[in-house]
Amino acid sequence: MERIVVCDDEAYARRVLQMKLERAGYEVLLASDGDEALDLVRTHGPRFLITDLVMPKMDGLELCTALHTDGRLPALRVLVVTSSNDRAQRARLTALPGVVVADKPLSPSQVCAWVRAQMQPEVQG
Numbered sequence: 001m002e003r004i005v006v007c008d009d010e011a012y013a014r015r016v017l018q019m020k021l022e023r024a025g026y027e028v029l030l031a032s033d034g035d036e037a038l039d040l041v042r043t044h045g046p047r048f049l050i051t052d053l054v055m056p057k058m059d060g061l062e063l064c065t066a067l068h069t070d071g072r073l074p075a076l077r078v079l080v081v082t083s084s085n086d087r088a089q090r091a092r093l094t095a096l097p098g099v100v101v102a103d104k105p106l107s108p109s110q111v112c113a114w115v116r117a118q119m120q121p122e123v124q125g
Contacts, residue, residue, distance in 0.1 A: 002046075003026070003046035004047070004050060005030075005037050005046045005049045006018060006021070006030055006050050006051075007030075007031040007032070007034065007050070009056060019108075020109070020111070024115075024116075029044060034057060034059060035058045037058075038063055047077065048115055050079045051078065051081070053084055054082065065096070068097070075098070077118045079102060079114055080100070080102070081111075
């Protein structure tokens with residue numbers, strides 16, 4: 001069973017994603033900020049991380065940078081969800097291997113579709 005860490009400072013957003021992903025057959029670990037998510041990734045070695053960008057303590061960019069420094073990217077696939085239009089911040093995120101940025105609102109079904117797409121073998125041409 002694939003393991004996913006969901007990180008968002010909004011409890012409702014975490015819970016909705018958890019329910020949808022668990023119904024789709026994934027094991028879901030929850031974090032309310034980047035510090036918690038980093039600990040979960042280091043401890044449990046998930047294949048995927050879905051995180052909000054704007055959070056207290058450690059934001060999504062700091063989290064992704066720490067994961068890159070740890071050497072966990074691109075093996076760990078990361079979806080950063082945000083309503084921010086900060087182009088510089090987005091550019092720094094997408095420059096990290098394995099990180100994709102998506103605009104809010106993003107439905108739980110869209111998140112599940114992203115996870116499924118990441119699990120498909122790459123087509124070599």
